[in-house]
Amino acid sequence: GILETLFNRLGLEADFEPAEELGLLPSRTAKVMLDGRQVGVLGDIHPQVKVNFDLVSESISLFEIWLDELVSSVERVRLYRPLPRFPGVARDLALLADEALPAKRIKELIQGFPQVRRVELFDVYQGERIPPGKKSLTFSVLYQSPERxxxxxxxxxxxQQILEKLEKELGVVLRR
Structure with a gap:
């Protein structure tokens, strides 16, 4: 969402790793990483914190970005990248994975296919209709060839090849 857009506009690719932070739900908290360095944190406010502050909203999320770390990662000069000659095809993949499996591993596996131009995680969900110990992750995948x-x-x-490899190597299946 917001963070992905920020990083995209700055020409940065962030990773999100599971984390535990005081006041945030452990299963819904992540470190924001750039080039192996933590530059922030995001997560859902713990229910007890909401009670302590009389917050009635069902879900409250927050993110904190350390601007000094972020600024040091931004390239001063952007290199020109020509527009692709051939259009890409965007498809969404809604996947079901073990709760403990980092989204980064799934993303890296998908990116390993030569005609995959871009992979973006845009939704993570646990709750109703998702089995215990599992999570739903939805990725937007752009497929593109430089030749045609x-x-x-x-x-x-x-x-289909991506789905087969995800299931074989990571136990990740298409969410039905």
Whole structure:
């Protein structure tokens, strides 16, 4: 959401790693990482904190970014990147994974396919209709070839290969 947009505009690629922070739900908290350095934290406010401060909203999230760390990561000069000659095809993948599996591992596996241009995690959900010990992760995947426009059938085959590899190597399946 907001953080991904911020990092994208700054030309940065952030990773999110599970974390525990006082006042935040342990299962819904992450460190914000850039090049292996922590530059912030995000998470959901712990229910007890909400009670202590008379906060009635169902879910309250926060993020903290350390600007000094962020600024040192931003490139002063941006390199020109030409626009691709052929259009990409965007598809969303809603996946079901073990709660303890970092989203970064799933993202890296998907990015390992040569015709995958970009992978973005845009939703993580645990709760109703998700089995205990599991989480739902939804990724937006952009498929693109530098040589030609990919057909719908080619993208479907590529996506099927990705799903098979996710299940075989990480135990991750398509959410139904």
């Amino acid at each position: 426009t990919l057909t719908d059938e080619e993208v479907s085959q590529l996506q």
